[in-house]
Amino acid sequence: MAYTVAVSGKGGTGKTTIAALIIDTLASLRCGSILAVDADPATNLHLVLGLPLGQTVGQVREEALSMVRSGSFPQGLSKQDFFEYELQDLLVEGDDVDLLAMGRPEGPGCYCSANNMLRAILDRLARSYDYVVIDTEAGMEHLSRHTTRDVDYLLLVSDPTVRGVRAAAIMARMVPELQIKVGRIGFALNRVPAASWRSLYPHVLEAIEQEGLQLVAAFPNDPLVGEYDAVGKPIRLLPSDSPLRQAVADLTRQEILPHRG
Ligand SMILES: Nc1ncnc2c1ncn2[C@@H]1O[C@H](COP(=O)(O)OP(=O)(O)OP(=O)(O)O)[C@@H](O)[C@H]1O
Numbered sequence: 001m002a003y004t005v006a007v008s009g010k011g012g013t014g015k016t017t018i019a020a021l022i023i024d025t026l027a028s029l030r031c032g033s034i035l036a037v038d039a040d041p042a043t044n045l046h047l048v049l050g051l052p053l054g055q056t057v058g059q060v061r062e063e064a065l066s067m068v069r070s071g072s073f074p075q076g077l078s079k080q081d082f083f084e085y086e087l088q089d090l091l092v093e094g095d096d097v098d099l100l101a102m103g104r105p106e107g108p109g110c111y112c113s114a115n116n117m118l119r120a121i122l123d124r125l126a127r128s129y130d131y132v133v134i135d136t137e138a139g140m141e142h143l144s145r146h147t148t149r150d151v152d153y154l155l156l157v158s159d160p161t162v163r164g165v166r167a168a169a170i171m172a173r174m175v176p177e178l179q180i181k182v183g184r185i186g187f188a189l190n191r192v193p194a195a196s197w198r199s200l201y202p203h204v205l206e207a208i209e210q211e212g213l214q215l216v217a218a219f220p221n222d223p224l225v226g227e228y229d230a231v232g233k234p235i236r237l238l239p240s241d242s243p244l245r246q247a248v249a250d251l252t253r254q255e256i257l258p259h260r261g
Pocket residue numbers: 010011012013014015016017018040136137138190191219220221222223225226229244
């Protein structure tokens with residue numbers, strides 16, 4: 001049974017960057033098979049992982065929907081078989097990580113039977129991995145919309161601001177309202193300037209305490225991340241002495257690895 005990690009938080013806080021480095025840590029420690037799920041409609045996890053991108057789940061759903069509407073859905077082919085077949089094609093198989101991109105979320109015109117079928121197939125697929133790591137869209141709603149998978153560890157990422165902490169706390173409070181179960185919730189600051197960051201952000205620390213968030217990591221600002229992003233170089237290729245890479249590896253070792261049953 002897969003151990004599922006979701007990286008969430010408000011926009012631009014570093015979710016995709018951190019998710020990529022968690023995935024890379026799991027892969028380099030050879031902890032088992034990994035499925036990376038890009039649940040952001042602005043599909044970009046493949047870029048930081050250095051993987052190609054095929055079709056998205058959303059595109060397959062749209063394709064099936066338009067075939068059904070136009071009457072061109074092949075007779076004698078069950079929708080279940082169609083999705084099973086198409087989804088095999090969607091899975092990008094990397095050397096040590098597979099990737100599935102969700103693409104556009106389900107639209108308002110519910111194609112419920114297809115969505116239910118897709119969920120069941122995706123759920124079965126995910127179960128055959130040791131780890132599933134989901135990079136999410138900003139906010140929380142997508143967690144119920146995109147996946148039926150329960151999340152074992154939800155990592156909320158914030159910038160080191162009081163406003164960011166308050167926003168993360170609101171997200172944490174929304175968790176019980178989601179349609180999925182969430183195990184533990186961790187909270188991480190990203191882009192803190194230096195080792196002595198605690199003395200720089202007393203208000204942020206106070207807000208974290210007031211909100212009852214569990215601070216599990218403070219990821220350093222790493223100028224190389226910007227340099228890599230500027231030229232489209234995968235974040236997975238950050239050097240082994242990158243302080244950000246090391247901090248994410250520490251979090252993975254402490255908060256993720258020991259909890260997989
Ligand atoms: N620790 C870091 N050090 C330096 N730059 C960083 C760090 N983390 C993220 N960045 C930069 O911040 C920007 C946003 O990062 P990223 O795309 O990972 O955020 P996100 O939360 O996934 O954004 P979105 O909400 O758009 O999906 C990028 O330009 C990235 O280069």
